[in-house]
Amino acid sequence: MxxxxxxxxxxxxxxxxxxxxxxxxxxxxxxFGGYEVSTENNGYDALRSxxxxxxxxxxxxxxMPELDGFEVCKRIRRDGINTPVIFLTARHAIDDKRTGFRQxxxxxxxxxxxxxxxxxxxxxxxxxxxxxxxSSRVSVGELTIDEGAHQVxxxxxxxDLSPTEFRLIHxxxxxxxxxMSKAQIVAYVWEYDYDGEYGIVETYVSxxxxxxxPAGAKLIETVRGVGYVIR
Amino acid sequence: MxxxxxxxxxxxxxxxxxxxxxxxxxxxxxxFGGYEVSTENNGYDALRSxxxxxxxxxxxxxxMPELDGFEVCKRIRRDGINTPVIFLTARHAIDDKRTGFRQxxxxxxxxxxxxxxxxxxxxxxxxxxxxxxxSSRVSVGELTIDEGAHQVxxxxxxxDLSPTEFRLIHxxxxxxxxxMSKAQIVAYVWEYDYDGEYGIVETYVSxxxxxxxPAGAKLIETVRGVGYVIR
DNA sequence: CACCGGGTTCAGCAGACTCTCAGGAAACTC
DNA sequence: GAGTTTCCTGAGAGTCTGCTGAACCCGGTG
Numbered sequence: 003m004x005x006x007x008x009x010x011x012x013x014x015x016x017x018x019x020x021x022x023x024x025x026x027x028x029x030x031x032x033x034f035g036g037y038e039v040s041t042e043n044n045g046y047d048a049l050r051s052x053x054x055x056x057x058x059x060x061x062x063x064x065x066m067p068e069l070d071g072f073e074v075c076k077r078i079r080r081d082g083i084n085t086p087v088i089f090l091t092a093r094h095a096i097d098d099k100r101t102g103f104r105q106x107x108x109x110x111x112x113x114x115x116x117x118x119x120x121x122x123x124x125x126x127x128x129x130x131x132x133x134x135x136x137s138s139r140v141s142v143g144e145l146t147i148d149e150g151a152h153q154v155x156x157x158x159x160x161x162d163l164s165p166t167e168f169r170l171i172h173x174x175x176x177x178x179x180x181x182m183s184k185a186q187i188v189a190y191v192w193e194y195d196y197d198g199e200y201g202i203v204e205t206y207v208s209x210x211x212x213x214x215x216p217a218g219a220k221l222i223e224t225v226r227g228v229g230y231v232i233r
Numbered sequence: 234m235x236x237x238x239x240x241x242x243x244x245x246x247x248x249x250x251x252x253x254x255x256x257x258x259x260x261x262x263x264x265f266g267g268y269e270v271s272t273e274n275n276g277y278d279a280l281r282s283x284x285x286x287x288x289x290x291x292x293x294x295x296x297m298p299e300l301d302g303f304e305v306c307k308r309i310r311r312d313g314i315n316t317p318v319i320f321l322t323a324r325h326a327i328d329d330k331r332t333g334f335r336q337x338x339x340x341x342x343x344x345x346x347x348x349x350x351x352x353x354x355x356x357x358x359x360x361x362x363x364x365x366x367x368s369s370r371v372s373v374g375e376l377t378i379d380e381g382a383h384q385v386x387x388x389x390x391x392x393d394l395s396p397t398e399f400r401l402i403h404x405x406x407x408x409x410x411x412x413m414s415k416a417q418i419v420a421y422v423w424e425y426d427y428d429g430e431y432g433i434v435e436t437y438v439s440x441x442x443x444x445x446x447p448a449g450a451k452l453i454e455t456v457r458g459v460g461y462v463i464r
Numbered sequence: 465c466a467c468c469g470g471g472t473t474c475a476g477c478a479g480a481c482t483c484t485c486a487g488g489a490a491a492c493t494c
Numbered sequence: 495g496a497g498t499t500t501c502c503t504g505a506g507a508g509t510c511t512g513c514t515g516a517a518c519c520c521g522g523t524g
Contacts, residue, residue: 086361096347103353108361109340116327122334130317130339130361150411151464152456164481165458201501202483208503226491226500395470433472435512443514457480457511 013128014038014055018048018071019063019090028061031117032124045069052078057085058132059124062107064091064098072105079106086127088120140175142232145214145221147175156218163213166191170206174222174232183229203230244359245269245286249279249302250294250321259292262348263355276300283309284424288316289363290355293338295322295329303336310337312420313408317358319351371406373463376445376452378406387449394444397422401437405453405463414460434461 015037019025025041032039040055042048045066052060052074064071075087088109089102102110109123140147146155149172154161163171169191174182184200192202207230211219223231246268250256256272263270271286273279276297283291283305295302306318318340320333325343333341340354369380377386380403385392394402400422405413415431423433438461442450454462 096349099350099353103357106360108357109354118327119330122330123340126334126339127361129337130358151462152412152459166482199484201485204501205483205503208501212503224501397471430473432474432512436472436514438512439514455512 012036012038013058013132014040015059015061015124016040016042016048016051016055016057017061018042018045018066018074020044020066021063024063028117028120032061032121035121035125037124045071045074048074049077052083052085053081056083059127060085060087061120061124062087062089064089064093064102072101075102075105075107086131088123088127090115140172140178142175142178143221145171145175145218145232147172156214156221159215161213161218163210167206167210167213170203171210171222171232174230178232181225181229181231187229243267243269244289244363245271246290246292246355247279247282247286247288248272248292249274249276249297249305251275251297252294255294259348259351263292263352266352266356268355276302276305279305280308281424283314283316284312284421287314290358291316291318292351292355293318293320295320295324295333303332306333306336306338308420311417313404313411313413313417314421317362319354319358321346371403371409373406373409374452375449376402376406376463378403387445387452390446392444392449394441398437398441398444401434402441402453402463405461409463412456412460412462418460 015032017025017028017032017039018041019028020043022043025043029039029041040051040057042051046069048060048062049069051057062071062074071089071091075089078085078087086108087106088111089107090111090113091098091102092113099110108127111120111123138149140149144157148154152168154163154168154171170187173187173190184203187203188200191206207222207224211222214221221232223233225231246263248256248259248263248270249272250259251274253272253274256274260270260272271282271288273282277300279291279293280300282288293302293305302320302322306320309316309318318338320338320341321344322329322333322341323344330341339358342351342354371378371380375388379385383399385394385399385402401418404418404421415434418434419431422437438453438455442453445452452463454464456462
């Protein structure tokens, strides 16, 4: 199917390292992965930033002057802040790892590491700590679709849909803003190649518009001669 | 990872590797760290064991004959089982790590690794995942299920259920809010792969609804063409 | 051996869902 | 503005799904 269309608000990651070139590199890699990234270059600023903006994950270098990463982690935990922490360090002595985990760290990467691996670990950690995000929700304006729960709301109102109706609106929603041809729709929603008979799509769009009510009906736009869109 | 002398009930870890000497070594190290450990030596047994005894963490070797670790992880996730997984492997190619994390793994250790580090990572993972499932009790609205005691209440009323009925309602309850397909239900409740015959699920849902009484029957919703949910 | 509780299969029924068709509305072309 | 194309929507037939009662099987127990 199609490209991972992440429709949720992206997760916020704080990257802390005293080498600015490194924070920049990590930050841009994570941004490329779809995260909202901020950076700090020392322990005190990191502490302040964590308290103020409570990111979803902190990537924390151990070896920093003044306040090192372990100390930062220890302090935020002492303050009852439970944000997941991934330690970065050049040391790979087991003693350090022990300290890192004991201090309340969640993961530990030794330099040099691959940026992709960091991304994967951030993702895995988020999957564990942000339980909400696993039921994959899509929203477009007033419309909200929860794939896991198989539920659809328009505003406050829950809309009861048949399986085919659900697949159709879901397909349009994850491709919101892009016009989908009837052929594409049929291929996704009906899962097979159809022979030129696209009347069925029109029928189901009609069903959806009716169920969405007068306000919601406008959500699904017809692009004559091309297909349908949700904007 | 020592010697935390705690009074809490120890966590249960399942260790899976096709080399028995390795499972034994890991198992004894983890036991020393205060965990209750069981082992399996191949993918199929691992699957069965996970479904039956639902451990708190699974340490899973990737490279096994027949059913490899990735596949085991993929299948349990597909069946709606959310148990944390740490992969073990000799490979350290980034491709493998990507596969591991994408399959729903939580951590990834490459051999050779230190047993202490494994212990630390198990501990870190438990720290993240246990608070959510703190006791063996699940509640959804009026419904309360105590897994340990094997008891179910609806409101004040205790409901007497057969073992299969219990596994079914428990599975739906721990996945509350998410629609579970009949295939997922059969895989979890009946512990084997079934071919197309899902009538049994309907029968048991029917039993449950009857036992839950007129008010409770609404708890288990049918999502036609998709599966069942408890919300 | 009869009984009992639990597991499984099956068939009939009701209702939900899918899909086709056709008349009419709307949009586009020239 | 006439003609053409595309789309909308109501109606209905037929299919599929899920619910439930009943029957059967099996192992354990009195």
